[in-house]
Amino acid sequence: MTAPLTFSAEVANAxxxxxxxxxxxxxxxxxxxxxxxxxxxARLVEKNVRDAGAVPATIALMDGQIHIGLEGDxxxxxxxxxxxxxxxxxxxxxxxxxGWTGATTVAATMICAQLAGxxxxxxxxxxxxxxxxxxxxxxxxxxQELAQTAVTVVGAGAKAILDLPKTLEVLETLGVPVxxxxxxxxxxxxxxxxxxxxxxxxDTAAEIAAAHVMRGKLGLSGGQLVAxxxxxxxxxxxxxxxxxxxxxLADAKGISAxxxxxxxxxxxxxxxEGRSLTANISLVLNNARLAAAIARExxxx
Ligand code: PSU
Numbered sequence: 001m002t003a004p005l006t007f008s009a010e011v012a013n014a015x016x017x018x019x020x021x022x023x024x025x026x027x028x029x030x031x032x033x034x035x036x037x038x039x040x041x042a043r044l045v046e047k048n049v050r051d052a053g054a055v056p057a058t059i060a061l062m063d064g065q066i067h068i069g070l071e072g073d074x075x076x077x078x079x080x081x082x083x084x085x086x087x088x089x090x091x092x093x094x095x096x097x098x099g100w101t102g103a104t105t106v107a108a109t110m111i112c113a114q115l116a117g118x119x120x121x122x123x124x125x126x127x128x129x130x131x132x133x134x135x136x137x138x139x140x141x142x143x144q145e146l147a148q149t150a151v152t153v154v155g156a157g158a159k160a161i162l163d164l165p166k167t168l169e170v171l172e173t174l175g176v177p178v179x180x181x182x183x184x185x186x187x188x189x190x191x192x193x194x195x196x197x198x199x200x201x202x203d204t205a206a207e208i209a210a211a212h213v214m215r216g217k218l219g220l221s222g223g224q225l226v227a228x229x230x231x232x233x234x235x236x237x238x239x240x241x242x243x244x245x246x247x248x249l250a251d252a253k254g255i256s257a258x259x260x261x262x263x264x265x266x267x268x269x270x271x272x273e274g275r276s277l278t279a280n281i282s283l284v285l286n287n288a289r290l291a292a293a294i295a296r297e298x299x300x301x
Pocket of ligand 1 (some may be wrong): 107
């Protein structure tokens with residue numbers, strides 16, 4: 001029994017020749033950014049991975065297949081699909097068996113990357129423990145996935161809309177290494193610091209790659225979360241973004257489950273008059289470059 005994987009020619013060639021590959025998710029395209037910036041960003045992310053010496057593999061579910069690398073106009077079609085489903089571990093099999101078009105979250109992209117033999121994945125920011133989770137239990141499936149699937153995920157920390165101290169606690173309980181890249185502070189997506197210490201610190205892609213390889217030697221399940229701070233020029237300092245997040249959260253009353261994160265990202269875009277999107281694009285590109293460097297180092301090990 002084999003998984004229904006369809007590789008783009010570029011990714012198939014990379015696999016055949018042992019070239020470094022970086023997995024990229026698609027929920028950020030369908031649910032994280034408006035059109036046409038979503039499409040422009042997806043293309044730029046792929047370009048940044050290539051320029052940094054690795055091969056991009058954007059992952060999405062279409063026609064009953066897990067697409068590893070989107071060819072031709074597939075990326076453009078996905079970016080304009082209004083009703084793509086947001087797919088996590090719980091929905092991935094149903095989406096494929098029903099033939100729906102599905103955008104993969106961090107959790108689902110990790111599953112697909114592992115099936116495809118890809119070790120490194122770049123995103124914007126992972127999901128986590130939502131504020132008020134002690135009442136509504138809203139905790140992203142991304143955290144459990146990091147605990148069980150051996151992919152190194154590069155993000156700009158967890159999104160600041162979340163309860164970051166609780167997110168860190170859950171990651172620690174689940175045994176997920178959280179590595180600040182070149183920083184002692186946990187980055188908070190739009191800002192470089194959440195005001196919390198990063199549990200681990202590494203300063204080079206080679207160190208992160210060596211830790212990934214060591215986890216494999218130890219037979220540890222689960223991945224690593226690399227928290228890469230947004231470039232200084234594009235950050236929105238926490239004293240500016242926090243009141244906006246509070247306002248967006250107040251507007252989100254009545255929104256639940258999978259809708260929460262996309263709603264908050266859209267609301268924060270409106271309240272910052274687009275500045276949050278500029279920051280989001282910048283941090284994703286930054287993560288793509290670091291992921292490519294890590295993938296190259298893993299290949300060299
Ligand atoms: N990074 C971004 N924008 C996004 C996401 C990541 O810059 O929209 C997506 C990822 O797919 C992640 C999801 O898995 O947000 C988290 O959703 P939730 O909180 O519902 O688990």
